[in-house]
Amino acid sequence: xxxxxxxxxxxxxxxxxxxxxxxxxISGVSVAAMxxxxxxxxxxxxxxxxxxxxxxxxxxxxxxxxxxxxxEGTVFDTARIDTAAMRAAEGVEAxxxxxxxGAMAEAAGRRTIVRLRGVERDYMRVVPIAQHIxxxxxxxxxxxxxxxxxxxxxxxxxxxxxxxxxxxxxFYAINRTRFSSLLPVGxxxxxxxxxxxxxxxxxxxxxxxxxxxxxxxxxxxxxxxASAVAVKVATGADADAVAERLQRIAGEGMEVLTRExxxxxxxxxxxxxxxxxxxxxxxxxxxxxxxxxxxxxIMIDKRDDTATLRTMGARRATVRDIFVGEGHLLAAASxxxxxxxxxxxxxxxxxxxxVRLQTQTLMVDVYPVExxxxxxxxxxAAYLAVAHVVTxxxxxxxxxxxxxx
Numbered sequence: 001x002x003x004x005x006x007x008x009x010x011x012x013x014x015x016x017x018x019x020x021x022x023x024x025x026i027s028g029v030s031v032a033a034m035x036x037x038x039x040x041x042x043x044x045x046x047x048x049x050x051x052x053x054x055x056x057x058x059x060x061x062x063x064x065x066x067x068x069x070x071x072e073g074t075v076f077d078t079a080r081i082d083t084a085a086m087r088a089a090e091g092v093e094a095x096x097x098x099x100x101x102g103a104m105a106e107a108a109g110r111r112t113i114v115r116l117r118g119v120e121r122d123y124m125r126v127v128p129i130a131q132h133i134x135x136x137x138x139x140x141x142x143x144x145x146x147x148x149x150x151x152x153x154x155x156x157x158x159x160x161x162x163x164x165x166x167x168x169x170x171f172y173a174i175n176r177t178r179f180s181s182l183l184p185v186g187x188x189x190x191x192x193x194x195x196x197x198x199x200x201x202x203x204x205x206x207x208x209x210x211x212x213x214x215x216x217x218x219x220x221x222x223x224x225x226a227s228a229v230a231v232k233v234a235t236g237a238d239a240d241a242v243a244e245r246l247q248r249i250a251g252e253g254m255e256v257l258t259r260e261x262x263x264x265x266x267x268x269x270x271x272x273x274x275x276x277x278x279x280x281x282x283x284x285x286x287x288x289x290x291x292x293x294x295x296x297x298i299m300i301d302k303r304d305d306t307a308t309l310r311t312m313g314a315r316r317a318t319v320r321d322i323f324v325g326e327g328h329l330l331a332a333a334s335x336x337x338x339x340x341x342x343x344x345x346x347x348x349x350x351x352x353x354x355v356r357l358q359t360q361t362l363m364v365d366v367y368p369v370e371x372x373x374x375x376x377x378x379x380x381a382a383y384l385a386v387a388h389v390v391t392x393x394x395x396x397x398x399x400x401x402x403x404x405x
Contacts, residue, residue, distance in 0.1 A: 034290060038380075044280055045273065050369040051269065052266075055265060060259075061129055065231060066256060071253055078225060099220065121141065134199065146215050173188065243256045243257070281386070288331075328388070342379075353366035
C-alpha cells in the first residue's frame with residue numbers, strides 16, 4: 001500500500017484542477033508532443049521492415065539461400081567439391097551448379113551486354129525464377145535441344161516482344177584458348193539458340209540470360225568448371241547451420257555464404273534501419289524534455305500540498321516519488337497515445353494502402369510497411385527509459401534547488 005501511495009497521489013494531482021488552467025493545457029500539449037515521436041518511430045521502423053521484405057522477395061528470385069564459391073578467382077573445378085555429399089547434407093533441399101560470365105547477345109541486328117548464367121535442371125527448385133516468367137516457359141534444356149531464357153531488359157534492348165518466344169538469340173564470348181589482342185578476329189565463341197521464355201523481376205536483374213550449364217561451359221571454354229553452387233535450404237532448417245555443414249564438405253579454398261552474407265544490401269538496410277532508429281530516439285529524447293516544464297509547474301502549483309504532506313510526516317523521498325510518478329503517468333499516457341496512432345496507421349497502410357506508389361518499375365503499387373511486435377516493444381522500452389531519466393533528473397533538481405518542497 002505504501003509503495004502505491006506516491007502513484008495514487010500523483011494520479012490525483014494529474015486529474016485534479018490546477019490553480020492555473022494553463023497548466024492543464026500545457027500538460028495536454030506535453031502528452032501530444034511526446035506521443036508524436038513515438039508514433040513516428042513505430043511507422044519508420046515498419047516502413048524499413050516493409051522495404052526489407054520487398055527487397056527480400058525480389059532477391060529471392062535471383063539469389064539462392066546459400067552460395068558456395070571459390071575463395072579466390074571466379075571459377076573452380078567442379079571435381080574438387082563433392083556435390084553428392086552436399087545434396088545429402090541435412091537441411092539441403094536442392095542444389096545446382098552455376099556458371100556466370102559476361103557475354104554479348106545479338107538478335108535482329110541489335111546487340112547488348114548480358115550476364116550469361118548457365119544452370120542445371122534443378123535450378124528451378126533452388127531459385128523460384130519460373131514464377132517470374134511472363135511469356136513462354138523457363139526451359140534451358142529439353143532432351144537434346146538447348147534454349148535460352150532472357151530478362152525483360154535484354155528483350156527490350158534486342159527489340160524482342162513478349163510474343164517473340166521461339167526467336168533466335170546469339171551469344172558471343174571471348175575464346176580464352178585462342179584469343180589474341182593483336183589478332184582478335186576469330187577469338188570469340190559464338191552460339192545461336194532459340195528463346196524459350198522471358199522473365200521480369202526488376203531493372204537491376206533484367207540483364208541475366210539463362211542457358212544450360214553445358215552450353216555455358218562450351219561458350220566460355222570452361223569445361224568442367226563452375227562459378228558457384230546454388231543451394232536451396234529445406235523449409236524449417238537454419239541457413240547458418242546448413243552453411244556450416246556445407247563448409248566442412250567444401251573444404252579449404254571454398255567459401256559458403258548465406259543470402260544475407262553474399263548480398264551486402266541486406267546489411268546496408270539493417271544499418272539504415274538502426275541508424276534511423278537512433279535519429280528518431282534522439283528526436284524522442286528532445287521531445288521528452290517537454291515534460292520538464294510540466295513537472296516543474298505542477299511542483300510549484302502543489303507546493304502547499306507538499307508542505308502539508310511534509311508536516312504530516314512524509315519524507316523527502318516520498319515527495320520525490322510522487323512527482324516522479326507524475327512524470328511516469330504523463331509518459332504512460334503519451335506512450336499509449338503514440339503507440340495507438342503509430343500501430344493504427346501502420347495497420348491501415350498494410351490492409352488498405354493509404355499511401356500508393358506512382359510508378360510502374362516496381363512489383364508493388366502500395367508503399368510497403370510491415371509491423372513487427374519486437375519494434376513496438378523496443379520503442380516502448382526506449383521511450384520509458386528516456387522519460388524515466390528525464391523525470392528523475394527534473395524532480396531531483398527541483399528538490400535540491402527549492403528547500404521548501
